[in-house]
Amino acid sequence: MSEQATDDGPERQQPRRRRLWPWVVLMVAVLLALAAGAVSAVLAHGISQEGSKTLRIRYEVTGTARDVTLTYSTWQGEALSTGRLTLRTLPWAAELDTRGFMNGGSFVVGLGRSGGDVTCSVTADDGTRRTDRASGAFATATCSGF
Incomplete structure (x- = not known):
């Protein structure tokens, strides 16, 4: 097997x-x-x-108001701060050279008790321009975002 x-x-x-x-x-x-x-x-x-990059900012205020308070952005190096100024007569203009990256600047024009009318304008040399108008007692014009 x-x-x-x-x-x-x-x-x-x-x-x-x-x-x-x-x-x-x-x-x-x-x-x-x-x-x-x-x-x-x-x-x-x-x-x-x-x-x-250096940038020039021009602030302007025109109108008939006689009691005006300005509050505006200023750049000191890389720091953003605020300037304040009280005016009795218009027009007013100022220029500021700044260096550094910036965004969100503001320019506020407040009218006092005597009222009147006012126009604010901010121009940056990069072409950015902001304007606003206000009239009446305690009114505010705001130019921002430059």
């Missing part, structure tokens, strides 16, 4: 497949981090260039 040999030995193991998705996720995260760094470097460079 013949005996048949059966091979009940260990099963043949298939090589383990390596998972690819963790490497893909890692590469996407690295690319996003590099892109964010590049964007922040470009923005920092743009702000630095704005900080070195």
